[in-house]
Amino acid sequence: MAYRLIGNDFTPPDVEAKVTGSAKYAEDFRADGMVHVKFFGSPMPHARVKAIDADEAMKIPGFVAVLLPEEVKQPDVTGFPILTSEPKYHGQPIVAVAAETEQAAADAVAALKVDLEMLPFVVDPLDSLRPGGINALEGGNISGRGVDFGELKWTGKVFAAAAEDELPRGETPIEWSFGDVEAGFAEAAVVVEDSFVHATNSHHAMEPRSAAAFWENGKCHVWGSTQSTSFAQPGLARLIGIELKDLVFVAEFCGGGFGGKGASYPLMALPALMSKKLGGRPCHMRVSRAEEYANGMARSGFQGWTKLGFASDGRITAADIFVVQDLGPTTGFPDFNNVGNAFSIVFQPPNMRFRAVPVLTNTVPKGPQRGPGENQTANMFEPLIDKAAKELGLDRVAIREVNAPGNGGVGAKIGAKQGPLTSAFLKEALTQGAETFGWAERSANSGMRTGPKARGYGVASAYHSAGSSGFDGLVRITPDGILHVHTGVGNLGTYSYGSTSRVAAEVLGYDWDRVVIERGGTAKHIPFNLGQFGSNTSFTMSRTNYVAAMDAKAKLLDIAVSAHGGSPDDYELSDEKIVRKSDMGVVMTFAEAAQMAIDMGDSYAGHVLPEDIHEMTRASAMAIAGTGLVGVAKDTIPKDGTAPALTASFVEVDVDLETGGIEILDFLTVSDCGIVNHPTGLAAQSRGGAVMGFGLALTERHVYDPAYGIPNAVSFYHGKPLSYLDVPLTTQWGAVNLPDPQNPMGIRGVGEPLQGSASAALLCAISDALGGHLFNRIPVVSDMIVNAAAGQPQSHKPLATNTV
């Protein structure tokens, strides 16, 4: 079906503010009487505060107040406190200071005397699992979603039984399987068995997590940097200790999140709590780059092992996967879960066993980062697929096609429970990509030498779940005929707040220049939407805007009936007017209908609301009630199965065997993301995701000094995100562009896998250039390439984390 708006480009309404500098981020907040907040971060990786002496700090001219850990709410032992008296990682906030100036605040923090008792710490998960190994927290070393906090030690026998380059495999809190794994291996023509390490890495958002707050008339106003305008609010209200209705939140722009600002986080609440102590006085907290590194979360690293069986045609017969996740010092994020899910969907193994243990360490808290678990999966496993292809003499695209879910996802399954998918066309993406890239002809040049450079080619796939249901939509037609789409989607830079809003305009037949997107904070009266994360926005919020617009449409037709008789079936919508089907005569404009809705009141104007909507949506709808025709509904459209975002990427690379330098010559990614709603948006995400992916493969890693537990990567420079000079001038993108049947517009969306398949394809290309050498360690930094090319041993110990 042809759409007027869906599938066409548009200029997002906020982009001009970005190029003129008028866009206001959290740190741009200014207010009368504003004070500056800074905090004292722990100089130790694990310690107990014995005393805090603020006498000297109070003498600093401009000092205003100090906020102590006992003045803020404390979570459970594996929680993420705002301030703590038992810091569990270097840089963790212990005590905060407010002062008239930022300099005075910094001087006051420097004058604080914090007496700390050092506690044992650990930065490598395997060290903690050893007999007698140190627990990152008192009383335990494992936690995670679905994993009780407790102590787990493997026996010396477990460690002794593993070869030096083999992951020891003891008891795990997570284990699931399906099929008959041993039978699968028995029928395999080739078995690949390897251990591997994936580093942790920073989110590197350009905007540190600065925040500001004040209190007025019993309400707490917060300016925060978050990916998710609606979804951040309930958690933030809990952190501050207020009811949701008493929070006024402003989040018009977010200077990069990549999962690290998925919703609310403890530091966002700190200015609000300081402001509360100061009787509501505006508090502004500018977070420094170093503070962002310490507290801005990071992607979890893994140490892992796998055994994969393949039939002679490349079909996987069995997979046995074992991962140890570096969880950081809190419950963190269940990347481990996503490893099992991602492998199971991308490769569709008929028999699989999955084991995982998330281990606490005294390192930066781990949170979701673009493809949390899924993208590490692509990086860890895709090179092993190449190894199997080589042993079987198969083409590397062909071995992926034979395993990939395709044909709309018929028969495809995911995860421990082997649940269904809403649709899947990964096989088609691989085929389309190979053809566009010219894989068959070009990959014949594998290993071609030009001076010190060797040519390599790589192909890889990646996955992330891409949609949910059950959230709310809210639209309004005002008596001037304008459509207002209220959206709680954040402004992360994908512009999906705009592209999903276009669905409401599409349903109602609106010209786009007569639509206003109401977004950016509580004052815009936004509905409860899922967060702007996890590749989900396109699927989830096109559904919410669809149901809200359908509600508005039904009300428009009802109004026509009440004014002109007949039944709703007698009318239809055309060019922002209600027309009679029989003669296409105009009975009413939308503007006139909006005025009638106000006059009729009741549900037409939002005075009577559905029972099943969220309290945030209810409050917003009540706030705009009586100002127009209100369409509001919860998304109850059936959804059966996992909506997947899937990508296939292709890379051509030259590897300098003398310097370890990498030159990416060409790149293509093809997405399976349903119907493409915003083509240039997808192009930007495809290319941007690739740049992030190349960095993940080549340079980005956190490194903790094992002797002192302090971070060595505390700036962009140390865990380098790639620059203009590191990436190709031009790259290619494409999409399968086939509809997902469980979205009214066929839209699915994609975000995370665009990074994961790019990084994994690059890793595969580097190995290809080196004749199939497997590093089994991510990132592959230049000295590793030089050592491999020269046949020298690597400088790191196998399976060690925090290597340099």
Add this chain to the structure above:
Amino acid sequence: MDLTGPYDPTVDYPEGPAIAEIAGAGDIKPWRPLHVSRRNFLRGVVCSGIVIGGSSYLFSTATPARADARGVERMMSLTVNGRTHHVDVAPNETLGYTVRYRLGLTGTKIGCNQAECGACTVMADGQTIYSCSTLTHRMRGKDIITVEGIAAADGTLHPVQQAFIDELAPQCGFCTPGQVVAGVALLNSNPNPTEEEARVAMSGNLCRCGAYEHYLRGVMKAAREI
């Protein structure tokens, strides 16, 4: 020591809102806002170029009566976006801080504060500099252009800005002001760059969203239109 009271007793404060109920703590004193709206005051300052020294309590970096030498501010003339401002500036104060906190020009972003990312890029006499790592006092006599000074006075966007919109170059947008300034500075000095020259000229500006290709397309498009 009075921790929460008025911080400049010479200023006439109007009565503030009743805060005690929400403060929820026993001896917390209400703060009272200044009667001058910061935004309005800043707007007046930025538009008229009047002297803002002496109002340092408004501008957040002054530390009155500080013994520390860092706190001794000196007034200087600073020309930003064609207007000359007379501002009190601390010896250790960076240009990024001055434009953001004293002049209210928050378009310039502080991403790293250590000359790594380029979000703070401004022009000084046409040359791009990292304002986060440039002392304001060293900018005496220089003509500073921030992102707010790129568009025409009537709001017409510079071709680089328009091309960035057309190419959907910004994603999160935090690096965009620096990218705009870097792109404009390039085209001012080299109106017809090759793609490779543009890439090198822009390479001091990191973009974590990875939008380099779209920014480059924008610069090349603007070059064609200038």
